[in-house]
Amino acid sequence: MVCFILPTHLLIELAEAGNIELRDAIPTLLASAALRAQRATLTEAIQFLGLDAAQLPAPAAEFKAVYDVQGGDERSLPGVMRRKEGDGAFSDPAVNDAFDNADRTYDFYRDVLGRHSVDGNGLKLISSVHFGRGFDNAFWDGTQMVYGDGSGKIFQPGALARDTSVVGHEITHGVVQYTAGLRYHKQSGALNESMADVFGSLVKQHTLGQSADQADWLIGGGILGTQLQGVALRSMKDPGTAHQLDRQPAHMRAYADLPDDGNPRNDNGGVHINSGIPNKAFYLTATRLGGNAWERAGRIWYDALATKLRVNSDFTEAAAATAASAQSLFGADAAGVVRASWNDVGVS
Numbered sequence: 176m177v178c179f180i181l182p183t184h185l186l187i188e189l190a191e192a193g194n195i196e197l198r199d200a201i202p203t204l205l206a207s208a209a210l211r212a213q214r215a216t217l218t219e220a221i222q223f224l225g226l227d228a229a230q231l232p233a234p235a236a237e238f239k240a241v242y243d244v245q246g247g248d249e250r251s252l253p254g255v256m257r258r259k260e261g262d263g264a265f266s267d268p269a270v271n272d273a274f275d276n277a278d279r280t281y282d283f284y285r286d287v288l289g290r291h292s293v294d295g296n297g298l299k300l301i302s303s304v305h306f307g308r309g310f311d312n313a314f315w316d317g318t319q320m321v322y323g324d325g326s327g328k329i330f331q332p333g334a335l336a337r338d339t340s341v342v343g344h345e346i347t348h349g350v351v352q353y354t355a356g357l358r359y360h361k362q363s364g365a366l367n368e369s370m371a372d373v374f375g376s377l378v379k380q381h382t383l384g385q386s387a388d389q390a391d392w393l394i395g396g397g398i399l400g401t402q403l404q405g406v407a408l409r410s411m412k413d414p415g416t417a418h419q420l421d422r423q424p425a426h427m428r429a430y431a432d433l434p435d436d437g438n439p440r441n442d443n444g445g446v447h448i449n450s451g452i453p454n455k456a457f458y459l460t461a462t463r464l465g466g467n468a469w470e471r472a473g474r475i476w477y478d479a480l481a482t483k484l485r486v487n488s489d490f491t492e493a494a495a496a497t498a499a500s501a502q503s504l505f506g507a508d509a510a511g512v513v514r515a516s517w518n519d520v521g522v523s
């Protein structure tokens with residue numbers, strides 16, 4: 176599973192609307208397809224063959240490293256080592272941005288959720304920057320984070336590795352891979368995407384010290400280029416309002432029942448589209464519980480992800496799982512808030 180921050184269907188729609196040239200989008204589309212074909216087996220091996228993370232190689236003493244893939248593609252990953260744990264800042268801002276945001280994400284998982292890296296066992300966080308040429312995407316490839324530079328049309332140059340919510344989102348795909356393993360398909364895939372947005376936003380909120388009321392609840396806020404017009408890639412507070420092509424629903428009545436037929440336009444059955452519904456449920460829970468979202472709402476969602484959700488869980492199961500986690504962690508009042516929030520987005 177390769178999880179891109181920019182859904183492929185948006186790339187196609189931008190080309191169709193004339194915002195970008197189709198020929199400019201083709202390298203990104205081809206890279207996406209090649210990566211999918213090449214990397215799918217690793218995730219499947221970990222998740223479906225029941226590999227135990229504890230049996231994997233011993234944790235490295237150095238938790239993070241950033242590489243420069245120097246404009247190369249997936250065959251060149253990870254590239255040339257530029258900065259590792261304990262090193263000072265490097266002369267390339269992209270390297271430092273990827274490093275610092277991986278650090279913030281690592282600290283969030285350790286300090287707030289008691290989780291030691293994506294696998295819970297100290298797996299080294301590897302990032303590569305300068306993927307492709309003007310590549311308008313960032314992704315978790317099943318083993319590491321990868322960041323393109325952005326062309327300026329869809330994302331501002333340098334913005335993907337610089338945005339804490341984007342980095343937190345991508346690293347969380349690794350956490351999902353090693354916990355519930357939510358299949359990247361229809362509702363379980365939309366839950367996978369939503370978990371990545373939830374914890375991507377929480378890493379940013381934790382870094383900035385913002386309460387639920389102060390947070391912007393945006394994924395990729397302020398990083399869009401000239402042709403994707405709006406405030407962010409996604410809004411958890413108001414799904415469907417982030418940019419001109421945003422068609423995320425905020426309620427089940429607008430659920431997009433798309434096929435998972437391999438057509439990139441259909442987004443694995445709407446995984447980046449219907450994620451608006453669980454995103455809104457989390458936003459409602461966090462703001463109703465009040466205070467810092469990571470202290471209660473975040474711990475509830477993480478407990479459900481790590482101990483209750485499974486590969487094929489759907490929205491209804493997620494509602495029940497988060498309510499049960501709320502009950503056990505914080506009692507009946509919190510569970511009531513969780514249930515009411517899911518009910519308000521049409522899930523019960």
Ligand SMILES: [Zn+2]
Nearest residue numbers: 178179368371
């Ligand atoms: Zn994603």
